[in-house]
Amino acid sequence: MYRNANCGELTEVSAGQKVTLAGWVQKRRDLGGVIFIDLRDRSGIVQIVFNPQVSQEAWNKADKLRSEYCVTVTGEVTKREPEAINEKIKTGMIEVMISDITLLNKSKTPPFPIEDEIGASEDVRLKYRYLDLRRPEMLETLKMRHKITHTLREFLDGKGFLDVETPILTKSTPEGARDYLVPSRVHPGEFYALPQSPQLFKQLLMASGIEKYYQIARCFRDEDLRADRQPEFTQVDMEMSFFEVETFQNMIEDMLVRVMKDVKGIEIPRPFKRLTYAEAIDLYGSDKPDTRFGMTLINLTDIAADSTLKVFKEVQEKGGLVKAINAKGAASQFSRKQVDEDLKAIVTPYGAKGLAWLKVEEGGMKGPIAKFFDEALTARIIERTNAEPGDLLLFVADKKKIVADSLGALRLHLGKILGLIDEKAFNFLWVTHFPLLSYSEEEHRYVAEHHPFTMPVVEDLDRIESDPGSVRAQSFDMVLNGFELGSGSQRISDPEMQERMFKLLGFTEERAKKQFGFLLDAFEYGVPPHGGMALGIDRIVMLLAGRTSLRDTIAFPKTASASDVMTKAPSEVSLAQLSELHLDVATILK
RNA sequence: GGAUCCGUGGUGUAGUGGUUAACAUGCCUGCCUGUCACGCAGGAGAUCGUCGGUUCAAUCCCGAUCGGAUCCGCCA
Numbered sequence: 001m002y003r004n005a006n007c008g009e010l011t012e013v014s015a016g017q018k019v020t021l022a023g024w025v026q027k028r029r030d031l032g033g034v035i036f037i038d039l040r041d042r043s044g045i046v047q048i049v050f051n052p053q054v055s056q057e058a059w060n061k062a063d064k065l066r067s068e069y070c071v072t073v074t075g076e077v078t079k080r081e082p083e084a085i086n087e088k089i090k091t092g093m094i095e096v097m098i099s100d101i102t103l104l105n106k107s108k109t110p111p112f113p114i115e116d117e118i119g120a121s122e123d124v125r126l127k128y129r130y131l132d133l134r135r136p137e138m139l140e141t142l143k144m145r146h147k148i149t150h151t152l153r154e155f156l157d158g159k160g161f162l163d164v165e166t167p168i169l170t171k172s173t174p175e176g177a178r179d180y181l182v183p184s185r186v187h188p189g190e191f192y193a194l195p196q197s198p199q200l201f202k203q204l205l206m207a208s209g210i211e212k213y214y215q216i217a218r219c220f221r222d223e224d225l226r227a228d229r230q231p232e233f234t235q236v237d238m239e240m241s242f243f244e245v246e247t248f249q250n251m252i253e254d255m256l257v258r259v260m261k262d263v264k265g266i267e268i269p270r271p272f273k274r275l276t277y278a279e280a281i282d283l284y285g286s287d288k289p290d291t292r293f294g295m296t297l298i299n300l301t302d303i304a305a306d307s308t309l310k311v312f313k314e315v316q317e318k319g320g321l322v323k324a325i326n327a328k329g330a331a332s333q334f335s336r337k338q339v340d341e342d343l344k345a346i347v348t349p350y351g352a353k354g355l356a357w358l359k360v361e362e363g364g365m366k367g368p369i370a371k372f373f374d375e376a377l378t379a380r381i382i383e384r385t386n387a388e389p390g391d392l393l394l395f396v397a398d399k400k401k402i403v404a405d406s407l408g409a410l411r412l413h414l415g416k417i418l419g420l421i422d423e424k425a426f427n428f429l430w431v432t433h434f435p436l437l438s439y440s441e442e443e444h445r446y447v448a449e450h451h452p453f454t455m456p457v458v459e460d461l462d463r464i465e466s467d468p469g470s471v472r473a474q475s476f477d478m479v480l481n482g483f484e485l486g487s488g489s490q491r492i493s494d495p496e497m498q499e500r501m502f503k504l505l506g507f508t509e510e511r512a513k514k515q516f517g518f519l520l521d522a523f524e525y526g527v528p529p530h531g532g533m534a535l536g537i538d539r540i541v542m543l544l545a546g547r548t549s550l551r552d553t554i555a556f557p558k559t560a561s562a563s564d565v566m567t568k569a570p571s572e573v574s575l576a577q578l579s580e581l582h583l584d585v586a587t588i589l590k
Numbered sequence: 591g592g593a594u595c596c597g598u599g600g601u602g603u604a605g606u607g608g609u610u611a612a613c614a615u616g617c618c619u620g621c622c623u624g625u626c627a628c629g630c631a632g633g634a635g636a637u638c639g640u641c642g643g644u645u646c647a648a649u650c651c652c653g654a655u656c657g658g659a660u661c662c663g664c665c666a
């Protein structure tokens with residue numbers, strides 16, 4: 001027997017009992033006579049004591065222990081003397097007087113200590129990921145992840161959803177992200193793709209009469225990474241028949257409220273806040289706004305056009321926008337140089353050509369552009385922006401998209417550095433009615449904003465051919481604290497509507513048949529109206545665990561260049577493997 | 591595809607165009623019977639990411655390259 005108790009769970013109640021523990025040496029404190037060791041297992045840490053008067057043999061062995069040696073020990077749980085109590089650890093009231101110890105395995109000195117708040121770079125942590133995961137904060141995050149998926153499963157099971165697995169080796173589809181491809185040995189020159197999501201399969205499951213489907217599904221997208229984007233990630237994927245948006249959203253709210261309660265012990269008020277896509281862009285410059293603070297964007301295009309500032313007038317004439325944000329009371333926190341350099345640097349990557357600013361003072365405004373506004377205009381600006389002396393107004397004048405992107409980013413930046421964000425808050429938000437399509441300059445055609453199976457808003461249908469860009473989708477995103485957790489929609493279940501959609505996306509009938517024929521065929525057999533959504537598990541874990549990188553929520557993640565520094569994947573394969581797959585690597589750069 | 595930042599003992603950092611590259615921690619050895627950031631004494635440990643250039647001389651300056659991080663594009 002290796003153990004009959006867990007280190008972190010021992011309390012005074014066990015005093016006097018003989019226990020056997022198994023774990024790792026966290027720390028050895030050798031006082032010459034008596035040796036103290038902090039023993040760690042998954043449950044926590046307990047101090048074990050080796051005293052030659054209790055067991056000379058055990059003491060001799062303890063003398064040779066080092067960090068991360070794996071051992072099993074037996075001894076008596078003992079209450080500590082009052083002056084020896086350690087209030088910093090949960091088991092600090094007791095210790096275990098060891099009579100017997102077995103060394104299970106030695107350890108090399110670890111490259112970094114197994115504790116929170118190590119200084120080790122992420123590089124090193126990832127190389128020794130198995131050691132990194134021993135650290136309590138990593139272990140806790142994995143435990144939280146488990147708890148979240150467990151709660152989701154329990155909830156969905158309770159609602160009658162069936163967990164159905166869908167293929168990992170599947171068909172490449174042209175829409176959306178770049179596919180990860182897997183060459184076929186049996187079919188020379190042909191490829192499987194790893195799923196970007198189980199989208200088609202879950203809709204087919206609706207045609208199959210499953211009615212309610214869910215899956216904790218791995219998804220793959222071969223695109224460049226970010227702190228919140230990994231090449232493979234996990235979604236809780238859901239789809240249901242006889243679907244109605246409102247009812248479904250209510251259920252998702254129930255589900256998330258349950259997760260927050262079970263995992264964080266927090267009651268989230270319902271219903272969740274809702275914004276349309278148009279409102280989100282207008283107020284926050286983002287389709288995934290962080291609503292934990294205000295400082296919304298204010299449209300000043302009309303006032304700006306009346307000013308004598310040429311760029312403002314021109315922007316208005318060209319159909320652009322002049323918008324501003326009011327950084328309340330921040331005028332004194334930014335010098336002219338800081339605004340012109342530091343804050344401008346936030347907006348330029350988004351294409352903004354400049355960042356105009358005004359500092360509000362008693363009876364007026366100060367700043368390089370103040371002279372372009374007469375007294376009446378100044379008063380209108382102050383009124384519109386709710387400005388008070390000490391406020392800093394920041395303006396971007398440009399095309400709609402540039403204004404939204406740049407001011408949206410600036411708003412977030414200021415929210416962070418001015419400490420406006422309540423780090424403890426969890427602001428769930430629905431963003432609805434996304435555009436159905438967006439025009440791709442690259443492909444010279446409209447592409448689906450969500451995916452090609454999203455149902456348009458019915459009252460917009462008459463514009464679908466004449467003004468496709470203005471058609472809204474019956475779609476909805478779930479946003480939490482400025483991160484998109486996932487999106488869902490009412491699907492198209494009418495084959496004719498689906499064909500119309502493909503046509504709009506520039507698919508010939510032949511190509512639509514070739515790519516999605518099976519789906520169109522399936523829909524010919526009495527498909528129920530259906531819809532669903534998928535939520536990113538990794539991002540949920542990241543936000544609930546208070547982490548800033550998705551890597552911290554995944555046991556074995558990839559770096560920004562999509563490689564794994566521990567296994568060194570991806571790696572070259574043998575010529576024999578390539579030839580079996582009928583592959584020839586065009587150029588090996590080495 | 592583009593931009594910015596980083597790369598120095600195991601780990602984290604400091605530093606300099608020139609002789610022994612510093613500090614903390616970790617590690618090793620010895621001493622120590624109530625520590626829990628144990629203490630004390632001693633010791634080992636670095637091709638300064640790699641390649642090339644400038645220079646009498648490069649860890650330092652320049653270029654390339656590799657690796658990591660963040661962002662834009664891309665991606666829901």
